[in-house]
Amino acid sequence: MFFSGKAKRRQQQGEGGSSNVFSMFEQSQIQEYKEAFTIIDQNRDGIISKDDLRDVLATMGQLNVKNEELEAMVKEASGPINFTVFLTMFGEKLKGADPEDVIVSAFKVLDPEGTGSIKKEFLEELLTTQCDRFTAEEMTNLWAAFPPDVAGNVDYKNICYVITHGEDKEE
Numbered sequence: 001m002f003f004s005g006k007a008k009r010r011q012q013q014g015e016g017g018s019s020n021v022f023s024m025f026e027q028s029q030i031q032e033y034k035e036a037f038t039i040i041d042q043n044r045d046g047i048i049s050k051d052d053l054r055d056v057l058a059t060m061g062q063l064n065v066k067n068e069e070l071e072a073m074v075k076e077a078s079g080p081i082n083f084t085v086f087l088t089m090f091g092e093k094l095k096g097a098d099p100e101d102v103i104v105s106a107f108k109v110l111d112p113e114g115t116g117s118i119k120k121e122f123l124e125e126l127l128t129t130q131c132d133r134f135t136a137e138e139m140t141n142l143w144a145a146f147p148p149d150v151a152g153n154v155d156y157k158n159i160c161y162v163i164t165h166g167e168d169k170e171e
Helices: 028-041 051-058 065-076 083-095 100-108 122-130 136-145 156-165
Strands: 117-119 153-155
Touching: 028 051, 028 083, 051 065, 100 156, 117 122, 122 136, 122 153, 153 156
Parallel strands: none
Antiparallel strands: 117 153
C-alpha cells in the first residue's frame, strides 16, 4: 500500500476500542476484508502470522522478504491478528484519512480548469519534492494503481475515492 505510510495518523484507543469495529464498515466491505483475511491466513488457523505473510507475499512474487520486515508488519497489531484485529487495523488506517471532499478540494487547487485530472509530470514533481516526499518505488506503485490516460492526465477524483473507500469506483 503506497499511501499507508503517508496517511498514517493513528489515533490511540483504550481497552475495548475495537468492540465497535464492525459498525465502521458496510456489510459488503466486511465481506471483502474477510475474503482478504482468508487469502492472507495461508495455514487457515484464524491468525495471520509471519509465515502466513511470507507465504502470501511469495505467491505475489515477493520472494526474499526479510524477517525484520515481516516482524514489523505483525507488530503493527497489539496481539495475535485474528479477523477482528485485522478489521480494526484497517479501521484505524481509514480513520487517519481526511474525508473525500477535503482531499478532492486539495487537488482542485491544482486543477484551475476543473477538469478532474492533473498532468502526471506535475503531480509526480509535487509528490517527490514537497513535504513528505514519495520514493521512486512509491511513485511506481502510484502509477501502477492509477495509470495516467494517453494524454498523461491522472484522474485525481478516483485517487481520492480509493484513498477514502479502498476500492475503485464502479463506472
